Amino acid sequence: MGCWRPRRLTHANLYVSDLDRAMAFYKTVVGLEEVYRRPAVKAGFLSNGNTHHDIGMVDVSSPLCRSGKPGLNHLAFETETEEDLVAGYRRAVAAGQVFPRTVDHDITRSIYGADPDGNAVEIYADTTKEWRTLRTGTVTKPTPAWTPGQPEPSRERLYHQAPEIRRVEDAVFHPRRIVQATLVARDFDGMLAFYTDVIGLGCKESSSDGAVLSGDCGQRDLVLLRNAAGLEPGLHHLRFEVDTMADLSHSERRAKSLGLALERSAPSAEGIVLRDPDGIRLRFQARDGGLASDPGAAPYLM
Ligand SMILES: [Fe+2]
Known part of the structure; x- marks a missing residue:
């Protein structure tokens, strides 16, 4: 805990x-x-x-x-x-x-x-x-330091329980939200202990490749990968949830028509991966896509 x-x-x-x-x-x-x-x-x-x-x-x-x-x-x-x-x-x-x-x-x-x-x-x-x-x-409002507990903290749930999700129709992809970050751990045991014992995520799955950690909502929030050969420690990718495989296939065609370089292009279970202008990998996966099974997709399997 x-x-x-x-x-x-x-x-x-x-x-x-x-x-x-x-x-x-x-x-x-x-x-x-x-x-x-x-x-x-x-x-x-x-x-x-x-x-x-x-x-x-x-x-x-x-x-x-x-x-x-x-x-x-x-x-x-x-x-x-x-x-x-x-x-x-x-x-x-x-x-x-x-x-x-x-x-x-x-x-x-x-x-x-x-x-x-x-x-x-x-x-x-x-x-x-x-x-x-x-x-x-x-926004110009300053962000002052805060003393936790002052003023008396609210007991109200102030996140939106059923938020209005908008869709940017003209964009290439149409994610609903960010759902996961995958980190390659340098100190895997230390990282696993920190995110479970301190931050308080639960370990949903673990294998020789790494571990899938989950918050109370039960999503696969954080994947920690062991520092295997060829993987740089740090952020491996961010995953966004898309509604359907059909929408993802449409996005793939649109991305290719615009000449965007896709690191993983088949809109199969592991989704589509491309890099942002600074090289951050972004993965788009359909909610109805199931889990990846292609062994070549190792960092995307969890
Ligand atoms: Fe932040």
Whole structure:
């Protein structure tokens, strides 16, 4: 049992080498709507409505970019309530875990730390359901530090239980939401212990290749792959859920007609994989597609 018990993975935040180019790609190719930007820190956020953002991004020239290069900034997991978020934080601190950054984002309260491989992790609770009105266009509101527990944390479930999901019809792909991140672990045992014993995901499956971890909603939120030959430690890919194989097949034809390079092109069970302008692998998989079975698709099997 972990310090928290998150519901699910809700977003990935990326460092990008060119914010405008990346925002355009995620709108016109990936098929997410732009929700808002924070120009002061060169950040942008996109979503189809599942939560306030499925993808956040920060330009590498932003003062918020710690690494100075494109890649994963953080993965974010949502708790049931702010009360759960704060209780988990207290358990983590009591257990000697370090989560040095706690922030009031106005629509969420968020706690940031890092896993044993150095990938940043956010765990947060929504503090309002009104993100569509509070987060639109250009946002300039500051994001002050927050002391967990002050003010008294809410016991209300403030995520949308039946969100309106929008579809960007003109885009190449039509995902409903982000559903999974796959990390190649340098320290597999340490990573598995961190994401289960500290973050509080459950181990749904494990094999010689890695482990599938799941939040309370039961999705395959995080896959940890063992550091096998040929796999670089760090983010391997992000997976987006598409409604049907038929829609995915249509997207494949459209992608090919536009000359987009597809790393895995057959819209079979493991889906379609292509890279964003900074080389991040994005995988689109149909809800009705079943599980992959092609042994050549090893990093996509879990
Ligand atoms: Fe985040």
